[in-house]
Amino acid sequence: MLILLIPSLLFLIAVFALPLIRYVWLSFHADSVMTGLMAIPNQGANWQRFIHDSRYWQDLLQTLRFALVSVTAEVVLGLAIALILNQPLRKRALIRSSSLIPWALPTTVMALGWRWIFNTPYGPVDRLAQAALGRSLNALGEPSLAWMTTVYADVWKTTPFVALILLAGLQTIPADLYEAAKLEGAGPWVCLRRITIPLLLPYIGLALMFRLAQAFGVFDLVQVMTGGGPASSTESIALYAYWNALRFLDFGYSATIMIASFVILSSLIAIAWLVISTARSRSAGAIAR
Amino acid sequence: MNRWEHWRHRIRAMFWIRRRSFRLVMGIITVIASGLIGLSVFARQADQVSILMPAPFADSTAELVRTFNREHQGRIHLNVIRGPLETEAISDLAISSLLLGDTPFDALLMDVTWIPKYAKAGWLEPLDSYFDDDELNALATGASEGNHYEGSLLRWPLVADIGLLYWRTDLMNQPPRTPEELESISRKLQNSGKIPYGYVWQGRQYEGLSCVYLEMIDGFGGEWLSQQTGRVGLDEAPGIAAARWLDELIERGISPRAVTNFAEPEALQSFKSGQAAFMRNWPYAWAELQKNDSAVRNRVGITTMVAKKGEKPSSTLGSWGLSLLKGSARPESTVEAFKFLTSEESQRYLYTNFGYTPTRKAIFNDQTLLNEHPSLASIGTALSFARARPETPLYAQMSDVLQRKLSSTLTGMTSPRDGMEQAERSTNQVLDAAGGIS
Amino acid sequence: MKLGRLLIITLLIWSLAPLGWQLYTSFCTDQALVLPFASHDQRWTLAHYQSVLTSDPPFIRYLFNSLFAGVLSTILTLLLAIPASYSLSKLQKRTALIIKCLLIACALFPYVLLFLALLEIARFLQLGNSLIALAVPYAALSQPLAVLLLTNAFSDLPQELEDAARVEGLTLLQRFRWILLPLITPAIASTAILVFLFSWNEYPIALTWISDSDKLTLPVAMARIAGSSIHSVPYGPYAAATVIGSIPLILLVMIFQKPIVSGLTTGAVKG
Numbered sequence: 001m002l003i004l005l006i007p008s009l010l011f012l013i014a015v016f017a018l019p020l021i022r023y024v025w026l027s028f029h030a031d032s033v034m035t036g037l038m039a040i041p042n043q044g045a046n047w048q049r050f051i052h053d054s055r056y057w058q059d060l061l062q063t064l065r066f067a068l069v070s071v072t073a074e075v076v077l078g079l080a081i082a083l084i085l086n087q088p089l090r091k092r093a094l095i096r097s098s099s100l101i102p103w104a105l106p107t108t109v110m111a112l113g114w115r116w117i118f119n120t121p122y123g124p125v126d127r128l129a130q131a132a133l134g135r136s137l138n139a140l141g142e143p144s145l146a147w148m149t150t151v152y153a154d155v156w157k158t159t160p161f162v163a164l165i166l167l168a169g170l171q172t173i174p175a176d177l178y179e180a181a182k183l184e185g186a187g188p189w190v191c192l193r194r195i196t197i198p199l200l201l202p203y204i205g206l207a208l209m210f211r212l213a214q215a216f217g218v219f220d221l222v223q224v225m226t227g228g229g230p231a232s233s234t235e236s237i238a239l240y241a242y243w244n245a246l247r248f249l250d251f252g253y254s255a256t257i258m259i260a261s262f263v264i265l266s267s268l269i270a271i272a273w274l275v276i277s278t279a280r281s282r283s284a285g286a287i288a289r
Numbered sequence: 290m291n292r293w294e295h296w297r298h299r300i301r302a303m304f305w306i307r308r309r310s311f312r313l314v315m316g317i318i319t320v321i322a323s324g325l326i327g328l329s330v331f332a333r334q335a336d337q338v339s340i341l342m343p344a345p346f347a348d349s350t351a352e353l354v355r356t357f358n359r360e361h362q363g364r365i366h367l368n369v370i371r372g373p374l375e376t377e378a379i380s381d382l383a384i385s386s387l388l389l390g391d392t393p394f395d396a397l398l399m400d401v402t403w404i405p406k407y408a409k410a411g412w413l414e415p416l417d418s419y420f421d422d423d424e425l426n427a428l429a430t431g432a433s434e435g436n437h438y439e440g441s442l443l444r445w446p447l448v449a450d451i452g453l454l455y456w457r458t459d460l461m462n463q464p465p466r467t468p469e470e471l472e473s474i475s476r477k478l479q480n481s482g483k484i485p486y487g488y489v490w491q492g493r494q495y496e497g498l499s500c501v502y503l504e505m506i507d508g509f510g511g512e513w514l515s516q517q518t519g520r521v522g523l524d525e526a527p528g529i530a531a532a533r534w535l536d537e538l539i540e541r542g543i544s545p546r547a548v549t550n551f552a553e554p555e556a557l558q559s560f561k562s563g564q565a566a567f568m569r570n571w572p573y574a575w576a577e578l579q580k581n582d583s584a585v586r587n588r589v590g591i592t593t594m595v596a597k598k599g600e601k602p603s604s605t606l607g608s609w610g611l612s613l614l615k616g617s618a619r620p621e622s623t624v625e626a627f628k629f630l631t632s633e634e635s636q637r638y639l640y641t642n643f644g645y646t647p648t649r650k651a652i653f654n655d656q657t658l659l660n661e662h663p664s665l666a667s668i669g670t671a672l673s674f675a676r677a678r679p680e681t682p683l684y685a686q687m688s689d690v691l692q693r694k695l696s697s698t699l700t701g702m703t704s705p706r707d708g709m710e711q712a713e714r715s716t717n718q719v720l721d722a723a724g725g726i727s
Numbered sequence: 728m729k730l731g732r733l734l735i736i737t738l739l740i741w742s743l744a745p746l747g748w749q750l751y752t753s754f755c756t757d758q759a760l761v762l763p764f765a766s767h768d769q770r771w772t773l774a775h776y777q778s779v780l781t782s783d784p785p786f787i788r789y790l791f792n793s794l795f796a797g798v799l800s801t802i803l804t805l806l807l808a809i810p811a812s813y814s815l816s817k818l819q820k821r822t823a824l825i826i827k828c829l830l831i832a833c834a835l836f837p838y839v840l841l842f843l844a845l846l847e848i849a850r851f852l853q854l855g856n857s858l859i860a861l862a863v864p865y866a867a868l869s870q871p872l873a874v875l876l877l878t879n880a881f882s883d884l885p886q887e888l889e890d891a892a893r894v895e896g897l898t899l900l901q902r903f904r905w906i907l908l909p910l911i912t913p914a915i916a917s918t919a920i921l922v923f924l925f926s927w928n929e930y931p932i933a934l935t936w937i938s939d940s941d942k943l944t945l946p947v948a949m950a951r952i953a954g955s956s957i958h959s960v961p962y963g964p965y966a967a968a969t970v971i972g973s974i975p976l977i978l979l980v981m982i983f984q985k986p987i988v989s990g991l992t993t994g995a996v997k998g
Binding site: 032033034036037045049052053054055120121136138140141142143227228229230231232243246247248249250253 | 377380381384385388406409410411493494495546547549550682683685686689693696697699700702715718722723724
């Protein structure tokens with residue numbers, strides 16, 4: 001019986017475990033164009049360079065900023081959308097599939113679209129800004145604004161996914177809870193705070209962790225939409241790792257970046273999971289009361 | 290019947306009824322699957338010479354390729370693969386292919402800055418045995434730069450691009466020679482309302498910005514990287530002054546804020562629609578500016594970039610050339626294609642139709658051509674001031690550092706001094722980690 | 728109810744407006760894009776679609792490549808995941824829980840970080856530039872999702888069903904073919920469509936494994952088109968490419984809306 005598991009398990013190990021082991025090994029070697037693309041042990045020089053690499057730490061901060069802001073926006077908007085979609089609607093299927101379309105499109109396909117939409121001076125957003133504010137926004141050229149455009153593009157694409165998860169959660173909440181609350185005179189806001197959100201916490205937690213992990217690895221969007229952005233303001237760690245490998249031909253250092261990022265991400269997810277679990281047990285207690 | 294028998298009854302029903310429809314469905318799936326697999330295995334024509342080129346070059350050499358294929362019908366079929374426009378993008382693509390081991394093309398149109406890296410990685414085939422001294426001597430100065438690495442000839446130039454300063458002949462009598470002159474002329478014209486902007490250039494964070502900067506740091510008397518000593522000169526006085534000058538162009542309104550996101554197409558668009566008095570661009574822009582939809586047709590001159598008094602002007606060398614890849618199965622045919630594409634006739638064709646800078650001395654000295662296109666003389670002069678970017682396998686990283694720090698300065702996130710000092714530090718970090726520049 | 732209506736309309740506009748803008752742009756001439764209010768007859772054109780469809784290789788080719796890679800990955804994923812989830816559904820509760828947690832951890836992993844090792848595998852085993860080989864990493868990366876979804880489906884089947892079938896004398900393979908698989912068809916459909924969507928939209932691995940312009944999948948081709956234009960304002964052809972590239976997916980989502988939604992929601996509920 002267990003033998004049926006083996007093919008799948010082998011694939012999983014080959015694709016998840018082996019690369020990580022390889023990265024650890026590679027990070028202790030110099031493997032770059034300067035070594036003729038062969039691995040030569042270098043006693044942790046990559047790691048020394050990594051610790052002093054201000055560019056990586058800046059990229060990490062930028063990636064975290066991107067991830068946290070977009071995930072927060074996605075959860076808030078996703079909840080709103082889930083609440084909307086939870087109503088009895090005519091043409092429910094049509095509305096649901098329409099709101100799913102952003103999620104189904106490949107990121108790179110729409111990334112070009114976003115480049116155009118935010119284009120200065122011909123894109124619609126800039127035209128609007130010129131009309132309303134009297135000056136050009138230069139959204140893709142200003143470091144302080146460019147990252148926000150990537151956040152918006154990401155929120156647009158993945159909010160339907162979050163909304164669906166939250167919708168699934170909403171549908172598990174028994175209706176009589178709301179009726180009981182209404183009988184006691186609770187308005188919609190109170191219902192939201194006391195019933196909906198606490199009961200949705202497992203789903204919010206799931207969506208949060210998923211999206212956090214994925215946003216941490218943002219690559220497609222930044223590569224096509226901003227190319228790392230004005231003054232590298234939208235550069236993500238995945239993009240930096242990619243360039244180190246494929247542009248600078250420094251595989252050893254690229255592996256160092258990636259294994260370090262993996263460790264950092266795992267710690268972040270672990271922390272997030274702990275926070276969510278405590279929030280869940282606390283709210284479970286609250287509901288019981 | 291009880292529950293147990295109910296299940297058994299269902300099992301039997303499902304088992305027997307479904308057998309027939311199952312066979313039908315399997316049959317359909319097999320047909321579709323084999324159809325898909327068969328289609329995908331369709332072999333492409335064998336025995337071709339393929340060259341990967343950025344899109345603009347692929348388009349402009351299309352006619353030449355057709356002629357070549359006609360003349361070599363049955364023997365050699367040349368196929369040009371159209372790649373991305375941006376230099377970094379096509380390099381990524383080429384490197385991806387080369388890393389994967391199988392080389393899906395025989396040759397590559399290489400930017401001058403890639404040679405050290407590709408050579409060091411062992412991907413290029415030396416061309417010394419295919420070209421003799423006469424052919425080498427037939428190249429113009431400046432076009433012969435950047436084709437060698439560690440003694441071997443690795444690239445045969447197709448287009449000798451250099452950075453040029455374009456100026457509006459209807460708005461001034463003489464082009465500026467120094468940065469100060471450029472500023473004062475721009476300011477005068479902008480104040481009198483003749484044009485909205487003075488100078489448009491490539492300020493986006495990409496390779497073009499490094500090209501712009503190289504011209505300025507040389508023009509201020511400095512040096513980005515000394516090939517002999519390996520010293521980086523970004524944080525010295527000329528380096529900081531160059532960055533400061535570019536930054537002030539934006540601050541003082543001589544260049545629009547949007548220039549921080551301009552690449553060649555955007556700068557060209559701006560100059561072409563008559564919005565600027567000066568533009569820094571490559572020679573190809575000349576042909577574009579003479580087209581019918583150009584607002585500045587016949588009112589454009591070209592000259593070398595400005596430089597401080599006493600310094601020689603500098604034009605960043607941006608030439609493109611053909612390199613033979615090591616895994617090619619048809620090296621002789623490929624080199625034949627090289628020679629055809631770079632022959633005198635082809636060069637004439639490319640220059641007159643697309644404004645591509647020729648690489649052969651003979652063309653610059655051709656009187657008839659000079660009479661028809663007087664700008665050719667200016668290009669020839671600029672070519673003699675051609676300056677190559679640092680020739681090291683680590684160039685991509687150096688340029689990357691410079692682009693980031695300079696872009697950060699231009700967008701106001703750091704001061705010119707801080708930006709250049711950080712750039713110096715990071716560049717040295719990269720060079721040290723690799724153990725030197727080569 | 729008015730407010731509800733308004734919210735729904737806002738939702739639809741927010742979801743579809745960017746795509747709609749691309750549609751609009753794809754029919755505008757280059758002039759119209761640059762000048763705010765060009766005259767009417769100078770405004771509309773089909774030239775962008777022409778240039779996209781007649782490019783070399785033709786745009787349809789990329790759609791076909793993505794379709795091919797997608798179908799192959801889906802088949803391979805199912806071949807691997809179905810047996811695995813069957814056996815997982817039969818395991819003891821505690822072991823099953825541990826394995827499920829591991830699978831969730833794998834599902835969370837941003838797979839872009841794997842590209843370097845996968846590139847080395849492609850180099851080493853000469854798997855580059857092959858759409859067939861591409862199915863291997865795709866199937867491997869889809870395993871967590873597929874196994875989780877299918878295990879849930881298998882666990883939902885009543886135990887008596889299998890016992891009855893066993894008593895009837897059906898072997899394991901026959902039980903699969905005639906009983907189990909037909910009964911979990913909705914779950915298989917959901918998994919298949921989600922895996923197909925994943926492989927259609929996947930970018931980093933396709934980017935590093937395939938460089939031949941004939942063999943590109945859609946996302947990589949779009950990214951390459953992004954850099955290819957020599958026009959000053961190239962957004963017309965991009966928009967046309969966006970529209971053409973989006974049509975298959977829009978159709979997919981419209982047609983398979985039910986399996987997609989049920990797949991994601993059951994995954995969320997049980998996960």
